[in-house]
Amino acid sequence: MNVYTNNIIAAAIAFPVIAFAITVPYMIYQYRKFGSIPWIRTLIVYSLAFYLLCAYFLVILPLPEDRSAVVAYAATPQLMPFNFVREFLAETTFSLGDPSTWLATLRDPYVYEAAFNVLLLVPLGMYLRYYFRRTWYQTLLIGFSVTLFFELSQITGLWGAYLHPYRLFDVDDLILNTLGSMVGFWLVGPAMRLLPDIRLVNEEAREAGMRASVTKRALSFFIDVFVAQTASTMVAGALDATGARAAAEAQGVSWGLVSMAVDAVFYLLCFVAIPALTKGQTPAQMLLKLRIVRPDASRARWYQYLARYGFLYALALAPFLALFGIVSLDPAQASEMSSIAAFFADHRAGFVVAWLVFMGAWALSLIVRAIRSAVKKRPFIMLNGVLSATRVMTVDAVQQERDRRSPLDVSAVTALESMIADDGVPLSELMKRAGTAVADEVRAWVPDPSPVVVFAGSGNNGGDGWVAAHALAEAGYRAILVTPDIAERIKAEPARSTAMAAFADASERGLPLSVLVAPDADVLASALDEAKAVVDAVLGTGFSGTELREPYAGWIRAANRRRFEGSREKGRGFHRKRAFERGDHDRSRKSLPTKAKDAPLAVAVDVPSGLGAQTGTIARPTFAADTTVTMLAYKPGLVKPQARRFTGSVELARLVDTAPYLSRLRGIDAADSGVEPSA
Ligand SMILES: NC(=O)C1=CN([C@@H]2O[C@H](COP(=O)(O)OP(=O)(O)OC[C@H]3O[C@@H](n4cnc5c(N)ncnc54)[C@H](O)[C@@H]3O)[C@@H](O)[C@H]2O)[C@@H](O)CC1
Numbered sequence: 001m002n003v004y005t006n007n008i009i010a011a012a013i014a015f016p017v018i019a020f021a022i023t024v025p026y027m028i029y030q031y032r033k034f035g036s037i038p039w040i041r042t043l044i045v046y047s048l049a050f051y052l053l054c055a056y057f058l059v060i061l062p063l064p065e066d067r068s069a070v071v072a073y074a075a076t077p078q079l080m081p082f083n084f085v086r087e088f089l090a091e092t093t094f095s096l097g098d099p100s101t102w103l104a105t106l107r108d109p110y111v112y113e114a115a116f117n118v119l120l121l122v123p124l125g126m127y128l129r130y131y132f133r134r135t136w137y138q139t140l141l142i143g144f145s146v147t148l149f150f151e152l153s154q155i156t157g158l159w160g161a162y163l164h165p166y167r168l169f170d171v172d173d174l175i176l177n178t179l180g181s182m183v184g185f186w187l188v189g190p191a192m193r194l195l196p197d198i199r200l201v202n203e204e205a206r207e208a209g210m211r212a213s214v215t216k217r218a219l220s221f222f223i224d225v226f227v228a229q230t231a232s233t234m235v236a237g238a239l240d241a242t243g244a245r246a247a248a249e250a251q252g253v254s255w256g257l258v259s260m261a262v263d264a265v266f267y268l269l270c271f272v273a274i275p276a277l278t279k280g281q282t283p284a285q286m287l288l289k290l291r292i293v294r295p296d297a298s299r300a301r302w303y304q305y306l307a308r309y310g311f312l313y314a315l316a317l318a319p320f321l322a323l324f325g326i327v328s329l330d331p332a333q334a335s336e337m338s339s340i341a342a343f344f345a346d347h348r349a350g351f352v353v354a355w356l357v358f359m360g361a362w363a364l365s366l367i368v369r370a371i372r373s374a375v376k377k378r379p380f381i382m383l384n385g386v387l388s389a390t391r392v393m394t395v396d397a398v399q400q401e402r403d404r405r406s407p408l409d410v411s412a413v414t415a416l417e418s419m420i421a422d423d424g425v426p427l428s429e430l431m432k433r434a435g436t437a438v439a440d441e442v443r444a445w446v447p448d449p450s451p452v453v454v455f456a457g458s459g460n461n462g463g464d465g466w467v468a469a470h471a472l473a474e475a476g477y478r479a480i481l482v483t484p485d486i487a488e489r490i491k492a493e494p495a496r497s498t499a500m501a502a503f504a505d506a507s508e509r510g511l512p513l514s515v516l517v518a519p520d521a522d523v524l525a526s527a528l529d530e531a532k533a534v535v536d537a538v539l540g541t542g543f544s545g546t547e548l549r550e551p552y553a554g555w556i557r558a559a560n561r562r563r564f565e566g567s568r569e570k571g572r573g574f575h576r577k578r579a580f581e582r583g584d585h586d587r588s589r590k591s592l593p594t595k596a597k598d599a600p601l602a603v604a605v606d607v608p609s610g611l612g613a614q615t616g617t618i619a620r621p622t623f624a625a626d627t628t629v630t631m632l633a634y635k636p637g638l639v640k641p642q643a644r645r646f647t648g649s650v651e652l653a654r655l656v657d658t659a660p661y662l663s664r665l666r667g668i669d670a671a672d673s674g675v676e677p678s679a
């Protein structure tokens, strides 16, 4: 056993080195892929690395004394499957009928080594199923490959590092290790219900990745400094090698000054010139998808980049220059100094203490603010950002902020649709893309096929709902579509033909799509009780007003009640007594009641039904959503302050490349009305 623990200690010593080497690449990869790095994933990835290292060390250590060592027992591979069983039976006193022999058996090397060989790859199977979401046969294959790699390391004497194999290649190891990975696969199954779903962790990371977190910005800054400094050092070195130093010194120019000038060139290049060419990105910001912009997300000018980083260096360096100045004053020469210098020189120690206190307080305040911004999910703004009127945002957040700041009037959306249709993408195709985007949003947050309720109104917003329900059913979700009337009797086009086609296709292929036509309250409530997601495609841009008509009002109330009171089984008793009885909400309240624990995901299509797309008025009732997938452009109502608690997060589904149309529309808009567009 001692051998095992020694190897684990070796791994523990080697691990920090490896962890350090992989951390920056790991962070860059995660930031690029997901935008943020959840703790849980870091824990998993690093524990996996540590575990694999331990396992490998157990397989290849201890190393023989010298390269040509011959280890007798490892010379011939053991190729007989289940040899360990035979040897065990031959060599021990074990008897199934005699319990007194059982305990000794456990201490038998054949038994504990076999058990250990199984154990070795149990964690791998767990990681493969839980984190990498591999199926059982993929786990089997990967487990076997890893084992084979281990055994091949042994039979080749660590890939030729040693002339002879020093550990035994054993088929039984292959069998037992692979079995271990399968045991891990089976064991982790029940635990997965308690562990956070890694797909949701990823989805949340993507959402959190909209923010330019302090760590992401710090990483980007250090990469930039590293790049600029390395380039500068190399160039200065090259100049030195070509004799520039001697030439400079012959001219009476100090080499220190020259290399500082080279530094300055590279820092200006990295932090000013390159951002000016790339619309606001330093090299590392390109890598990490960050951008320097004005506070309103518009493009900053080159002198703002200069100011931003100039102030940063000035603010960071000034205290050190001051300290250096004070420390280098010699009190012995105080009589020869100006009175101010003499004062500083006399009180040197006091100033150094004051300096330390000041810097400590400053550092502490930065740390507190950084933590507070992380907790409150607010941007971390530094003084140099304020002074230069710039911010660092993620590329995605810049885009989102620009979209939010230039919503498109509902009338303009209609104009936009017909422009797109004129270019060959008809409304029916837009509807298909819109519904698919909604289904994708549901699938991102509810990754396993589950029951989903889709409310579809009788306008085109409802058409999006039919597409979404069909797409979800196609993906195996049990979609329950709630409609006031059968598809044939929908009046709006292309909603009608789209709904009919979706229904016909689903029936023909036997997809799990069921349609509830004007269901009564009880049927509706049961459907909602089971649902893992509710899609609101009742009313979109076609609605304005302060009251919803039936049956829509009843549907929305039922959905809101389900959201805030929980399912009916759970809701009876405690929950039902709560104030939120009408399934309506008190419009004077600043926030909505908290969501019930088992509330389904609520997705609104285009706008939450009840919210005025143009005006942002909140009707009675209005659908309360976790996320709103809005089509083509933000509508003015979505960005009104009161809308936020009904829309949840807003996702823009562009459906087509809208940029050329938008500039045309805004141009025409401005010319026609004689006023500046809202952007
Ligand atoms: N903008 C786009 O490019 C696209 C828009 N599509 C969808 O089409 C929607 C607009 O469709 P429509 O113009 O047909 O309008 P809506 O579907 O938003 O609303 C029209 C329906 O609302 C009902 N209604 C009006 N006032 C009511 C009230 N007070 N109480 C109850 N019901 C009321 C009407 O009877 C009508 O059935 C958009 O929101 C979007 O979801 C997509 O289908 C395709 C792409």
Ligand SMILES: [K+]
Binding pocket: 461, 536, 537, 538, 539, 540, 604, 605, 606, 607, 608, 609
């Ligand atoms: K809607």
